Amino acid sequence: MSSWNSTTPFCQWPGINCTGGVTVTGISLNSQNVEGEIPSSICDLKNLTLLDLGNNNIIGNFPTFLYNCTMLQKLDLSQNYFVGKLPDDINKLPPTLQYLIISGNNFTGDIPPSLAQLKGLINLYLDSNLFNGTFPSELGHLINLEELVLAYNPFARNNLPKEFGKLMNLKFLWMTECNLIGEIPKEFTNLTSLVHLDLVGNNLEGEIPSGLFLLKSLKKLYLYKNRLFGGMPTSIEALNLVELDVSQNNLTGIIPDDIGKLRKLEILNLFQNQFHGIIPPSIGQLPSLKRLGLFMNQFRGSLPSELGLHSKLESFEVSDNAFIGQLPENLGYNGDLSSIVAFNNNLNGTISTSQLTANLIWLDISNNKFSGPIPSSIAKCENLLVFKASNNQLWGKIPMELTALSSLYSLRLDGNQLSGELPSSLSSWESLAILNISKNNLSGPLPAALGSIPHLQILDLSQNKLSGQIPYKLTQQISLQNLITLNLSSNNLKGKIPREFDNKAFNLSFLNNANLCSDKQISRLPPCFTSHHRYLVEILVPGAIIFLIFLCFTFFKINMGRHETHGSEQQAWELKPFHRIEFTEAVIVSSLTNNNLIGTGGSGKVYMAPVNDLGNKVAVKRIWNGRKLEDALEKQFLTEVEFLGTLRHANIVKLLCCVSSAQEKLLVYEYMENQSLDKWLHKRRRANEPSSMNSEASRSNLELYIVLDWPTRLKIAVGAANGLCYLHHACCPVIIHRDVKSSNILLDSEFNAKIADFGLAKVTIKAKGPHTASAIAGSFGYIAPEYWRTKRLDEKIDVYSFGVVLLELTTGKHPCKGNDHLNLADWSWKHCCEEHPITDALDEEIKEPRFIEQMVNVFKLGVMCTSQTPNSRPTMKQVVQLLIKWSHDEDHDQTQTTNEA
Template sequence: MIKTPPSSSPPPLHTLLLLTIPFLVISQPTNPDQTTLLRLKLAFSDPPALSHWASSANSTAHCSWPEITCSGNSVTGLTLSNINITTQIPPLICNLNNLTLLDLSYNYIPGPFPTVLYNCTHLQYIDISQNYFVGFIPDDIDRLPPVLSYLNLGYNNFTGNVPPAITGLRQLSQLYLEHNLFNGSFPAELGNLTNLEVLQVGFNEFSPPATIPPSFTQLKKLTQLSMPAANLIGGISEDLANLAGMEFLDLSENGLTGNIPSGLLLLKNLTEVYLYKNYLVGDIPQSIEALNLIVIDLSENNLTGKIPDGFGNLTRLSRLSLFFNQLSGEIPVGMGKLPSLTDIRLFNNNLSGELPLDFGRFSMLESFQVSSNGFVGALPEDLCAKGVLLGVVAFDNKLTGGLPKSLGNCSSLLVVRVERNRLSGELPDGLWTTLNLTQLTISDNAFVGQLPSEIGANLSLVEIGNNNFSGGIPVGMSSWTNLGVFKASNNFFSGAIPQELTQLSFLNILLLDGNQLSGHLPSDIISWTSLTSLNLSRNQLTGQIPSGIGLLPGLTYLDLSENEFSGQIPPEIGLRRPTSLNLSSNSLTGRIPVELENPVFDRSFLNNPGLCAYNAFPGVSVCRSQSRGTAKVSPEFVIIVSTIAVVAFLMAVLFSLYVLRSHRRRKLGLHLSWKLTSFQRLNFTESTILKSLTENNVIGTGGSGKVYRIPVKGEFVAVKKIWNNKKLDQNLEREFLAEIQILSTIRHANIVKLMCCISSDNSKLLVYQYLENRSLDRWLQGKKRPSNLSASVHHFVLDWPKRLHIAVGAARGLCYMHHDTSPPIIHRDVKSSNILLDSEFNAKIADFGLARVLVKNGEPTTVSCVAGSFGYIAPEYATTTKVNEKIDVYSFGVVLLELVTGREAGEGDEHTSLAEWAWRHVQDGNPVVDALDEEIKEPCYMHEMSSVFKLGIICTGTLPSTRPSMKEVLQVLLRCSHPLSSGEKNVGSEVDSLPLLKNSKHERASENDNGDLVSIV
């Protein structure tokens, strides 16, 4: 098709001649719908996915395009899902007069709700989910075609209320509103949509919290009701159990109270029930006729009573989750024979009796979790009879007997946790060498046997303490190459510690205390570069303490007490100064290293008669060299020297007071004229802030000034001071103006709140809300944790649920900046030190001094210089200074890698950054699990941590085009936060569908607060 200029002047002569030449003119479409489609393609910026849309003289050619459905020659269906549309929906789309189906999901369509669709009068199906729509749903949404039966607005950024007018669409049978930002009211009138079969409104934050409207009982055709995390309160109406057609019910993660409706499990069509994370009480209904149930998840409530016997008749039941309740009694015997059962989670209840012995015999059992109950008797022998079992988690019971022999040849097995029971005997043959086993925790039982020379290649955590194992530490233990944690305290191991043990470079924790080990410690232990905790106390070890112990870079806990060590304490230990040190009850001699003469170590050297210290130390004598050779000094000389010193001191004090007084006002700027610009109501004045700008209140410094923590009427604010030179540098001035421009206009829960700015001719102050837990980097790197935290908090390790919560919050803030502001905002300096945490560890993006407002969405802006921090800077930014949102995605990917590995951004190895190290780790074929932070690596979090690690790698792709948008990143993290127990799609597959890791294998493990393996395939 030839496009003519949009002017009224005649076309040039040569153009007219061309138009008259037969066969040279490009064929014009003869069908108006085909014309509209081609115009629509141009309006959508001609996406490559539609390159096959071409003009044709064939009036039905467009009906062969895969995105088009026709009736006759007229277009009735338009499916343009996931083709990278980045422009708004044009009005011409309604020129397709017979259009009944429109699918624009999984694109990047911006802007408000597309009211242009009001003119598409025959639409019956609209799917605009997974886009960038923002703003309110219009109050006149009932102007959509009255024949509309399917409406999907999910996974956008709509805010405000769900308007009651939506109930004017009386033919609606499916309505999807989940995963938006609705923060207004929830309309009870939805119950008037009597044709509704599917209703999903979950993962919103309605305010005030809504209840399940009584009118919902009118939805007689309803088959799916999904309202997870929708900020609901109140009880579940008994009348809800009258909806006979109900197949799927999800009311999880709300504030629901009261009992489960007694008739709920009488709904014969019911297949899935999710009521987890509520406040439900009472018994589980005992009458059960819903024999088609596949999933029951009632976990994390306050349910009491017994597991209904009727559960033993649910032959289609695949997953049962009842953990974190107060259930009692025995497990119905029939449950062990259920043929479809793959996953059972009953941990943290008050259940008792013997476990049904048929578990695993009749079904493809994958996950068996019954920890923290009162079960007695033996574990079922056939747990891995079908060869697909991934985890046995049965700790904290009263179980007896041995481990099931079927575990010995269970190649699928990942985790065994049976600690704190009364189990005994030897471990099944083959268990140690099971190929995929990663964790073996069997401590606090009565197991016997010896350590093997070889173990499975993936075994990284072994806890066998407080058992009856014996024999020596095998030389072949050097082959345990992936071992990170070995806890074998209080057994009967004997003999020497072999040199080969020191070859385990990934070893993080080694506990061999309370055994019968003897001989010298290996002298060459420099390979223990990852070791943080070493406990060899209560053995019979002799000889000198190797100096290499003090050279281990990560060692923080060392206990060598109650042995027979002799000689001096290596000075290297004094230089290392571990957090916890115990060398008591040995035969050590000589002087304690002066660095260890600290009250922190006052119990570290008891019962070593040969030790001495320069200063008085509990249980240690004073070294004689302290008093040797002391010269006598006359009293008169002492008096003269003391008098001179006192006079000099007083003169210095008076002079200092004079200088301080004369300069204090200048230093604080009290002599200047200050201007306060507030962005909200304040309870302080500029003088309150200025007089508190003292060194005692400094909590941090940055490239452009200091940060102060200042008390204001019982609370605190944070003040960022941008220099006070006589002439403010122009770059700093720009930073100040950028931060003011951005922070004064944006409002978001995950972006730090700017309260006001205070400025003078040569000084700039920004006053923010104060966040108690300061910056993320201080928590990831222990040495930087705020010193003003209590001792218990100071040693607190940021666990994975908190880290994931922080990642989600920070992603929300960046997603808002990139997709919900106009024009979009890029930060340019995303890093862990610029992610601040409040008292609940909610993340807030901070420090916009380097931020820039993009001139036009999607187009890069060139900046005059590269600013940022090493390890976080995207490759293209460092080489071209081209700026768009993808540089923030790169930096955020580095933050994700920090969260999941515990490493710093610049800490890959001696030649690379963290991002480069992570890429090489995967490309070399190394297991992802080896890269995860040992401090928090628990089996229950493995899948989530692995998925976030992969996501971090994808975000740090070399090419900006391969990186996901922040909205896509947020969606993956949200799915990690709401794992498969909530009925959502496998997050692993979502990560693997992104670039780099597409089609790769993945395992699945979800989380719970007890450290169990929750969901694994």
């Protein structure tokens, strides 16, 4: 706004539109951080036709003084903080009004029937508010209406008005989660102009009107998450259909043959119904088909052999049916296939090389009858995140090519007939978190290389024929902070359990290994020493250790002298501050010791660095690449870091400075005393478990065995949401974090939450539309489904990830632990779809009657944020509004309780 001054003609001010250079006809200040209330004098601009104040921080009730803007054609007040009811005389808005957009506010009550008197309306957007009354059937009299959006409002239960069937010009109707009941009116089959119909997430019953499939203009039909029953219409003439989703209903019958007429169909989702019979061969001939979702039905027979041959198939999901035979050979014919999800069927045959494409990200064929070896061509799947082939009849060795997949996150090969030794080189598995090869015939020793997998959380090698001792290097290298499950039971291991594993945290990890022993006699294992041997060990071993320490100390001092002599010459450090600081680069560099190590992230290690004698500390992320960056990459890195250093928000961790050399980059942040949220939710230790942390971490108050109560969790949710809202709605250009997760939400001494780790952040400009990433980034369990399928970047991938965090806060569950085939987001979605009580999903450790309603609301919000469809997710601004409202409800309830007492 700095150019809004008397020296510049007002018609040249940004956001001001003029006619003839003198007459103001438009004000467009969308996303400009405008605050306060709208001045009533705005209607002194008598020729104003456009007023766009969307996506700001404007407050107040609906501005009735806009009735005086007599020429107004477009009014956009969306994504603000308006409250109260819409006025009953809203029809006093000028009759010239064509576009009324008030989405994303806090309006309540009924939508007044008088709104239907604005006959000139073409677009009416009332979605994402708090309307809890009714919407009028009289809206069906707006004969010029082309777009009607009422989605995401907690309306009172209401039927879908048959009067809407009179909107002959209607092209776009969006009524997701409007608490609709009853049937879809047959009058909707008269909407011949309709292009997009979305009635998702309601309680609609009855059959799908057959006439909907005769509408020539219809391109997108979304009826999923309702209670519709009956079969699919057998006559299909809506030949322009591009997306058809009737999943998550109670539909029965077979897929009609006419579905093969839909030559433009790209997405076909019929999953979670009660369809049966065989799949029509014509589905395999659809030339535009990209995504096919048939899972959780009662289909049988073979899959059409031509699937993938005539189209660029990306997603193929047919799990939980009774399919037989082999997977279609042509699935990956065009090379675009990103997911094969076919678990829980009766499929057989081998894993075909032709189905393995470079774009394949998800391969789950568990609980079938596949046989043969894992093909070496698996190396083509360089982007593979998940490979699950549990409970089949696979045999042969684990191919070395499988260990070269650096993106692999979850590998489950349990319950097969695999044999031979485990691969000895596993250094490429830098992203692997879940490794389960139990219930096979593996033999040979445990490779020490298992300890080189930096982010391993679950390791299960039980029920094999592994032999030898547990390697000492395994315990030294493996990150015990990350490890959730270790199971080496029922093998032929021998010797002493390493000290790091010899405690109750691993009490069930070594059962049925007859030749293993334990100093502490865990897991009912025999002791390792007799009293005589123990006496010798207690005398000799300490002496040997002291001698070795002396030798190492001498060697270390000699080499340190050499390093200090030559290292300073090799590395010249440069400090670039972004805030006022009172320390030098020497203070930071000297703190990079193992004693100060407090964590390890995907891009480097994190250290605590004391910066003065007053006890003040900073956190230092060490990013090392071992070689000099190219000039272009160096410049890009420093530009991005400098940009992130400009961020100023109470819920964003401060980047204080950057210390860099030719080979290393040190990012210096404010120190967060309570470290990350995930450690409080998922890595609390029992009081009788010894610490596996280093000295600094042992001193941190994470060592307290405290369960975060609900008010603290809600406070954390509000803070983290505010930080993300700032990135999405206040930064220009918009910042997409891309790696929102509980380990990147840090907590200060008062449990205030701050978003951290922007190593994956991407800056994008909304005007240019969604960006595409060159590679998948993020953490498994938090990745939005459309992101790993299409790599398309927008703010909704962060909303999805934050939704997972909300589910973690309410359930206490780990994001990857739903069950064998469901992560937390999918498990929560299924829990709701199957109509289990939401209270059963809540964390039992903190579930108190006074907090139940809040916890249920936040759980529902988490499910909404993790919707499979990006458009169905709220914005972060809407998320913040809801969380703050529920927080205030808690404060009000507590005050009321106190007053009553």
